[in-house]
Amino acid sequence: xxxxxxxxxxxxxxxxxxxxxxxxxxxxxxxxxxxxxxxxxxxxxxxxxxxxxxxxxxxxxxxxxxxxxxxxxxxxxxxxxxxxxxxxxxxxxxxxxxxxxxxxxxxxxxxxxxxxxxxxxxxxxxxxxxxxxxxxxxxxxxxxxxxxxxxxxxxxxxxxxxxxxxxxxxxxxxxxxxxxxxxxxxxxxxxxxxxxxxxxxxxxxxxxxxxxxxxxxxxxxxxxxxxxxxxxxxxxxxxxxxxxxxxxxxxxxxxxxxxxxxxxxxxxxxxxxxxxxxxxxxxxxxxxxxxxxxxxxxxxxxxxxxxxxxxxxxxxxxxxxxxxxxxxxxxxxxxxxxxxxxxxxxxxxxxxxxxxxxxxxxxxxxxxxxxxxxxxxxxxxxxxxxxxxxxxxxxxxxxxxxxxxxxxxxxxxxxxxxxxxxxxxxxxxxx
Numbered sequence: 342x343x344x345x346x347x348x349x350x351x352x353x354x355x356x357x358x359x360x361x362x363x364x365x366x367x368x369x370x371x372x373x374x375x376x377x378x379x380x381x382x383x384x385x386x387x388x389x390x391x392x393x394x395x396x397x398x399x400x401x402x403x404x405x406x407x408x409x410x411x412x413x414x415x416x417x418x419x420x421x422x423x424x425x426x427x428x429x430x431x432x433x434x435x436x437x438x439x440x441x442x443x444x445x446x447x448x449x450x451x452x453x454x455x456x457x458x459x460x461x462x463x464x465x466x467x468x469x470x471x472x473x474x475x476x477x478x479x480x481x482x483x484x485x486x487x488x489x490x491x492x493x494x495x496x497x498x499x500x501x502x503x504x505x506x507x508x509x510x511x512x513x514x515x516x517x518x519x520x521x522x523x524x525x526x527x528x529x530x531x532x533x534x535x536x537x538x539x540x541x542x543x544x545x546x547x548x549x550x551x552x553x554x555x556x557x558x559x560x561x562x563x564x565x566x567x568x569x570x571x572x573x574x575x576x577x578x579x580x581x582x583x584x585x586x587x588x589x590x591x592x593x594x595x596x597x598x599x600x601x602x603x604x605x606x607x608x609x610x611x612x613x614x615x616x617x618x619x620x621x622x623x624x625x626x627x628x629x630x631x632x633x634x635x636x637x638x639x640x641x642x643x644x645x646x647x648x649x650x651x652x653x654x655x656x657x658x659x660x661x662x663x664x665x666x667x668x669x670x671x672x673x674x675x676x677x678x679x680x681x682x683x684x685x686x687x688x689x690x691x692x693x694x695x696x697x698x699x700x701x702x703x704x705x706x707x708x709x710x711x712x713x714x715x716x717x718x719x720x721x722x723x724x725x726x727x728x729x730x731x732x733x734x735x736x737x738x739x740x741x742x743x744x745x746x747x748x749x750x751x752x753x754x755x756x757x758x759x760x761x762x763x764x765x766x767x768x769x770x771x772x
Contacts, residue, residue, distance in 0.1 A: 373388040670703075
């Protein structure tokens with residue numbers, strides 16, 4: 342019977358076959374410990390002359406790192422560790438034994454070498470664990486938003502204009518239509534869809550040509566954007582808070598094995614419960630200055646500011662009502678202070694910084710066209726977007742999260758280049 346390693350606990354004391362790869366081998370001619378991987382998990386196969394026979398011993402001796410194999414034997418519970426299982430091997434069948442030495446050995450390698458060999462590095466235990474956590478985050482997002490009445494709408498990747506200007510976008514020549522751009526966000530298109538469906542979200546790759554080399558930046562990354570009709574600023578914050586609580590809860594529930602592999606301290610994650618900390622931009626600027634930052638009252642938060650602030654608290658922090666001059670044209674202004682936008686960023690604790698950005702959207706046609714002009718944008722390009730305010734406009738809000746940033750925080754990974762299968766940086770487009 343062929344089973345997966347992930348299902349081993351259901352087959353204790355039964356003879357089974359595992360199909361996968363041998364990523365390491367320990368032992369000598371008297372006993373071999375085959376370290377096996379099949380995509381669902383990891384398992385040790387024990388090969389001895391007494392239990393396995395000479396043929397299995399001979400086949401095991403031939404195996405090299407990353408040989409693909411079929412291994413048959415009996416599943417047993419590990420004598421020392423709970424919920425750990427071994428395979429007492431009776432038969433080893435090599436599917437392929439690599440002729441060349443596997444490039445990624447057990448010795449230390451630098452980040453450039455590992456990124457050059459990303460197609461192989463993905464097989465390592467920690468990289469395997471990161472992608473499994475990423476998958477849980479994606480599934481938890483769908484689950485929460487669906488339960489909150491959102492449906493998925495696919496927004497285009499090729500767009501004729503940008504959300505916030507075109508200075509940091511990848512530009513292309515689009516046949517006879519002139520210039521096009523790789524999307525930085527599906528937000529504007531989702532705003533159109535809420536007039537049809539009420540609550541919608543998209544999930545896909547987005548692109549920024551921003552020449553940033555920080556640990557928080559990629560040129561291609563995955564973003565989830567959500568928009569909701571008849572939702573205003575405070576409710577928008579509540580939806581974000583609920584989403585993040587649900588994501589962390591699901592990872593703690595489903596990915597303990599992966600978090601152990603990553604040596605992630607889960608105590609900080611267990612503290613992620615509503616309500617989160619909520620502060621205005623003005624309050625945060627004052628606090629940062631007292632901590633030694635030189636941030637000005639009309640400045641956006643920089644990466645160092647976010648790190649400093651989020652190392653101070655053990656819960657996520659909502660920072661709201663930024664100066665309107667540093668935010669996008671589509672953000673509605675605060676009625677109590679027209680110089681402030683009804684926007685909010687969610688900062689993850691432990692020094693990770695911004696993971697979500699959102700706002701209430703300007704729903705008045707005349708005000709929106711005024712904002713477009715104030716930002717030196719061409720109203721003609723945004724005619725279709727302005728139409729949304731001409732035909733049945735309603736108060737509405739939305740937000741977008743960066744999947745890699747959330748994955749990095751939950752996994753305890755400092756640089757988000759490890760949180761996406763094949764990272765694209767300003768100096769890297771291969772493999």
